[in-house]
Amino acid sequence: RIVIGVLAVQGDVVEHVRMLEDVGAHAVRVRRAADLANVDALVIPGGESTVMMRLIAQGDLLEPLRERIAAGMPAYGSCAGMILLADRILDGAAGQQTLGGLDVTVRRNAFGRQVASFEADVTVDGVDGGPVRAVFIRAPWVEEVGAGVEVLSSVALPTGGEAVVAVRQGNLLATSFHPEVTNDARVHALFVRMVEHARG
Ligand code: GLN
Secondary structure (H helix, E strand, O other), X not given: OOEEEEEOOOOOHHHHHHHHHHOOOXXXXXXXXXXXXXXXXXXXXXXXXXXXXXXXXXXXXXXXXXXXXXXXXXXXXXXXXHHHHEEEEEOOXXXXXXXXOEEEEEEOOOOOOOOOEEEEEEOOOOOOOOOEEEEEEOOOEEEEEOOOOEEEEEEEOOOOOEEEEEEEEOOEEEEOOOHHHOOOOHHHHHHHHHHHHHHO
């Protein structure tokens, strides 16, 4: 069975663990570098990206995480997790760092104060069976994507235009929204397929 770590420094860890177990993976919590040795892949939950980065640094997880991601470990980030995987952020806190790996620029808290949290049905490339109910909570969006990045999903903005809300680059997957707070495990199933494919 595939073993997927859930970064457990802050955020909605339990929800991701439940989703991963629902789609047949074995989920373990990652709190320190030693925990990383036993996982095939990593989920980075939603939460608060600045707090998560601080706890990652305090737990001596920064370099181990960067090394595993650079070495090709599959990773999936939802919301704050998307921010952590992004190479570049806009509207970050002063000096806010990321783990990086995903060649995108994300804007933090992009949907603004008035519509800080909302839900929408979005189609996600690679997810069959109709749209996914996407829950956005002070979510980022993807503002620029590098050449190797596939856009999987966009959402229409009330102000016109569209925002990119799901991307994939090789073994890295990120969504602005939180599938883990719904009862629909299809995005997690997509990630498990990516992990299986990466294992060969
Ligand atoms: N706005 C949060 C951040 O910047 C992300 C919110 C979330 O993960 N729901 O980290």
